[in-house]
Amino acid sequence: MAPEVGLSRSTFAKLSPHPYLLANLEPSDDSIPPARSNGRAPFEVRKPTVNLSSLSHAHGSALVRTGDTTVICGIRAETILTDHIPNYRASNTQTELADYDLLVPNIELATGSAPQFLPGGPPTTLAQTLSTKIYTLLHSSKLLRAEDLRIWHNRPAEASFADEEEGAQESEEKEGEKYVVAYWVLYIDLFFISFDGNPFDAAWAATVAALRDTKLPQARYDPDREMILCSRKNPKPLAVESMPISCTAVIFTGKETKDQPADGKFWLLADPDTLEESLCDETVTIVIDCTGGSRKILSISKHGGTVMTAKLLTSKEFLDWASKRWEDFASAITGSQ
Amino acid sequence: MANQQTLLSPAELAYLHSSLSLSPPIRPDGRTAKQFRPLTAETGILPGTNGSARVCLADGTEAIVGVKAEIEKTVDPLGGEHYQEYVKSASGAGGGDAEEDKRGARGEWLEMTVEIPGLRDDDAGTVFLAELLREALLADGEFAKKLWINRRFHWRLYLDIILISPPLSYPLPLLSLTTHLALLSTRLPRLKSEGDEDPMFDDDWEASPFLYPRQGAAAGSRPPITLLVVAVGDSILFDPSKEELAVADSALAVSLCEVRTQKGDESMEVDSGRELRLVSMRTVDPPSRLTPPGVPSTGNFAASGTFDPSSQKKQQQQQQRVEEYPQEGVWKAPLGGTRFAVLDSIIRAVLEKGGVADEVLDGLEGVDLS
C-alpha cells in the first residue's frame, strides 16, 4: 500500500494514523493476520517488568515498565499524632483511612515524559484525573489494613497521679489503657519517566508493587517529648494480601468522525499506546484480583462511546483476557520480590 | 536576563566589542577598566528596621535593603523542639560550652528576598541573584552563629532587598553593596537574660550592639561584597554597564570577604591589616549570547545587489566559513565557554592588593553608619 504512493510506512502512519491503523487491522490479504500499527495483535499486551526497592530514601519503591511507559513509585511514611488530626474520634475504626487522609497518592507527568507534558505549569487534567483514580481505588479496594498504620501507646498508670490537680479529664481515662496515639501517613509519589499510553495500568501496578515492598519502622510514643520515635531494627512490612490489577483496553471503531454511521464493526485494542489512545473515544478499565484462584472484579469503568455492551463486558473472552493480564503483572511483581 | 536585552545593532555591538578589547580598553562612559561608577549611599533610612541602607548608582538605579530580626524557637527539623536537648543529654554532653552549641546554627535562619521591578519573585533570574547573595553571606559559616541566642532560641533575620528603579544594568553589584551597608548598620537588642531561659532584651536602643561589631577582638569579619567582572577580548572590566555586558565574552560574579587581622586593629592601620578572601564565584550567563548576529557583506545579497545562482554554492561555503571563523568587524555572539587563563586573571584582578575590591571597601568605609 504505502510504497506505491511513494511514502514510507512510517510517514504514512504519521500523516494519517487512522486509516493506517484501520488498514492494518483489516488486511486486504487474508493470509496476513490483523495487527496494530505497533505490530502487536489486537489483544496482545506489552509485557510488564517490575523492579523493587530501587530507591534508598523511600520506605518502599517500585519501577514498572510496560513497553515504552515507565513509571517509578516511591512511598514515604510520615507520622501524625492523633491530637493533631482535626475531628479525631477514637471510636472510628472503620473509615479512618479515608477520614484522616492517611493515603496521599500523587502522579507527576510533567517530567518531560512525553512532549505534551512539560514542567512549569500546574498538573494537567490527566495527572489530576489519574491521582484521583488511584486515590479512589486505594480506598475502595481495601488494599491496606488500617491496623498497619496505627501506632499504639499504653497510657502509663502513674500519669493520672502525676497531674492530680488538673486531672479532671485525665482521671476519666482508664489507667494502662492502650490507645492509638498516632498514625502513619503514606505519601505515594508516582513519577513517569517515560509515557507511551495506558498510564493508569502502569501507575496502579507500581502502587501495588511499592506497597507490597513497603516496610515501616518500629515506632513508639515518647510521652515526655510528645513525639514518635522509631527504630531502625526490624522494620515491619505492610500486610498487603490482595493484588488488584487494572487492565485497560480501548475500542477502535474505524470511523474518524462521530457523525459517521456506525456499521457495528469494532476492535478491542488491549494496553493501548499513545497513538491508539488518541484515535479512540471509548476506554474500558477493569480491575480484577485473582489471588487464590477465584476471580474478583473490583471495578469496571467505561468512558465514552456506545459500542461496548454489558454482554461483551461480562463475556468469558474479555474476562479471560483480564485474568491473563493479571497473571502477567502478578508474576512480574511477585517474581521480583 | 532576557528583559535586559539591549537594542544595539550588530554593527554597534561589533564596534563596542573591538573598542573594549583594545589595550587599554575604551569604555563608552570614559571610565578606566577598573573604575567603578560613582555612587551615593546612606544608611539607617528606615526607622522601623534593625538596619537599612540605600544606594544610588550614577546611572539612576537605586536599591534599598531593610533588615528585620525576630526571635524564633529553635526547632530541630527532624524532631520536636526538645530533640536537640535530648540528643545532648543522651550523649552526656549536657552543658557543653557555647562555642560547641553554636554549631547548631543554621543558614535557614536567614531569610532573603530580592525584588526587582518587572520580574516575578519566583523568576529564575531573581532566585539566582538571591541565592548568589545568600551563599556569599553564609559561605564562611560565621554569619549564622551571630544569630544564635541560646540553645532554645535564635534570631530569624529577614533581609529584604528591593531594587526601586527599573533594572538598567545587571543589578548584582548594586544589590550586594546595599546589603553590605545594611548589615553593617544592623543592630540587635542587647540580651539581658542568661543561659537557656526565655530571652529578655534591653529596650534601650542606644545600648544595642551591632551585628558586625566595630571594635574589639570580635571586629573580625565584615559582610561580603560581590563584584561583577566581565572579560571582553583580553580586557577585564569591572562594574560593566548594560551595553558592556551585551558584548561580554564571559561574566563572573565574585564574592569577597574582608578579614581583618588583629595586628591591623592594634596599629589602627586598617588598610595594612585587610585581607581579602574569596568566598564564592559563579559564572553569569552573559546576555551577549542572545544578541542578533551580523551578516558579512560578502554573504549579503541585499548589499551587493546581485544574486547569481551559480555562485550560490560558493556563498554557502562562505557562510559555513563565516560560522566557524568570525570576521573582523562583523558581530557574532560568543560561542563556547571561557578559557581557564581568563578566569584566573579575573580572579587575580579582583584579589589584587590595592585593587578594585580595596577601593570599593575603602569607599564603603567612608559611609556614615547611623
Added chain:
Amino acid sequence: MADRRRVNGPGSSTLPPVYDDGELDAALRRQRAPDAIRPLYLKTGVTPSASGSAYLEIEPREGEHGSGMKLTCTVHGPRSLPRSAPFSPYMVLSTHVKFAPFATKQRRGYLRDSSEKDLSTHLETALRGALIADRWPKSGVDVVVTIIEGESTRQDAVERRVEEWDVMNVLGGCITVASAAIADAGIDCVDTVSGGVAALVASKDGKDASIVLDPVALEHESILAACCVAYLPNRDEVTNLWFKGQLPSPASCNHQSLVSRAVQASRGTHGLISASLSEAIGSTQN
C-alpha cells in the same frame, strides 16, 4: 494554601520518622584515591517519545547498596516557539531541574523551590555555552532533569550540615546527563560539555587540607570549599563555574588548583559520555 489540584493528605503537618538508635553501619571513609571519580552508568534513549533522553547513575560508595545518585533527563525540541513568543534569532533554551519527592532524606514538595530554580539557572548557563544556538532561529528546546535519587542517605548528613555540599554533585550530574541527552537529541554543540566537582577537605585534626575529586560529603570530616565546573574538553573552556566556601590560607593559588582539579574530574566524566554515546551509535547501526 493547599494546592487543590493535587492530593494533599492530612490537614495538619506530618513528621518524618525520627530514629533514636544509631546508624546501622559505622561512618564510611573515602576508599578511593583522591583523584579517582566514582564509576558512572550512563544510558541514552530511555524516553522514546522525547527528542533525546538520558539516564545517569552514579554508583554508590563501596560497601553500600542502594545509594548513589540517579538522574534522568529529557530533551524536547528544537521545536517552533509558540505564536505569542517574540522573535528570537536563536534557539531559546529553557531548563528545569526537579527533585522527586522521594529523592532526598526530607520529602520535597511538587513546587520547585529556590535551590531547584538555582540549579536550573546554573544548568542553563552551562548548556548555553555549548549549544550552537543560531542554527535554529525561532525555535525552542526544553531540557528537563529529574533527580530520582539524590545523595546523603543517612541521618548524620543532616546533623552535620553537609548536605549543602551535595548540591554541587547534583549539579555536576545534571550537566553530564543533560549533555548526553542533548547529544542523543542530535542538537549541534561545539563540544560535549561535562560536569566535574572538586573539593578542599580538611583532615581529621583540621590541620592540613587536601583536594579530592568527586567528593562525597559524608566521607569527609568537613569540607572547606568546593567547586563545580562545566567543561568543554576539546576547546579547553569552562562554560559554568560555581565555587563556594572558605579557603584557609590567603594564598591565592588555592582556588586555581581547586578549579583545575574540578576540570580534571570533568575530563574523566567526558570520557564516559563519549564512550556511552559511541556505544549507542554502534548499537543503532548494527
